[in-house]
Every structure is written in C-alpha cells, then in structure tokens.
Amino acid sequence: MKDRLNDLYDRQDKETRHSIVRVPVFNCSRVFWPISLIWKESLRTNSERVGITLYGDWDGKMGRDYQMKDDESNLVLVDRRGTIRYASYGRITDRQFAEIEELLDRLVNREN
Numbered sequence: 001m002k003d004r005l006n007d008l009y010d011r012q013d014k015e016t017r018h019s020i021v022r023v024p025v026f027n028c029s030r031v032f033w034p035i036s037l038i039w040k041e042s043l044r045t046n047s048e049r050v051g052i053t054l055y056g057d058w059d060g061k062m063g064r065d066y067q068m069k070d071d072e073s074n075l076v077l078v079d080r081r082g083t084i085r086y087a088s089y090g091r092i093t094d095r096q097f098a099e100i101e102e103l104l105d106r107l108v109n110r111e112n
Contacts, residue, residue, distance in 0.1 A: 025042065
C-alpha cells in the first residue's frame with residue numbers, strides 16, 4: 001500500500017504535490033524512557049532517509065482520536081478543512097485503492 005500511495009503521489013505535478021501532506025504515524029505510546037530516546041532518534045534518522053516526516057504518537061491520543069486499530073495498518077484521508085474523508089485499516093483491496101485514488105484526485109485537484 002505504501003508503495004502504491006507513493007507512486008500515486010509521485011505521478012502528481014510539483015504544484016499538486018505541494019498541496020498534499022503525507023504523515024506516516026507510528027504508535028509509540030507503549031515505549032518508555034530510556035528506549036523512547038532511541039525511538040525518537042530512529043524516527044528522525046528514517047525521516048531523513050525516506051524524505052518524509054515520520055510522526056510518533058507518543059501518548060496514543062492521535063490513535064484514539066482517529067480510532068486507529070492497534071497492530072494494523074491504518075489509512076486516514078483528511079481534507080484541507082480537517083474533515084475525515086476516508087478511514088480504513090488492514091489490507092486495502094484493489095477496488096478500495098481505486099476508490100482512494102478517485103477521492104484523492106477530487107480532494108487535490110477539484111476541491112476549493
């Protein structure tokens with residue numbers, strides 16, 4: 001899924017890419033000091049490596065607010081007004097991915 005979403009992002013023109021914010025979120029709420037120091041440094045290092053900010057949900061609030069499922073991949077699409085437009089977890093089917101592509105196109109290219 002990550003590769004398919006990255007490919008979709010890469011196919012956009014530069015102006016469109018600037019209007020998209022991608023935020024991979026890692027549940028770090030079970031990580032305690034001093035291990036948290038290692039995790040924080042790892043998130044920074046890997047953010048630089050992949051060229052995108054990796055976010056650590058340290059208190060679990062984001063996961064609760066967005067009703068993310070533990071031990072699953074979660075996908076949440078939020079429009080520029082902050083409204084959740086799509087949320088799912090687990091494996092994304094080809095049909096779902098086509099729906100996601102269509103929604104992203106509408107959100108990025110047609111929405112005011």
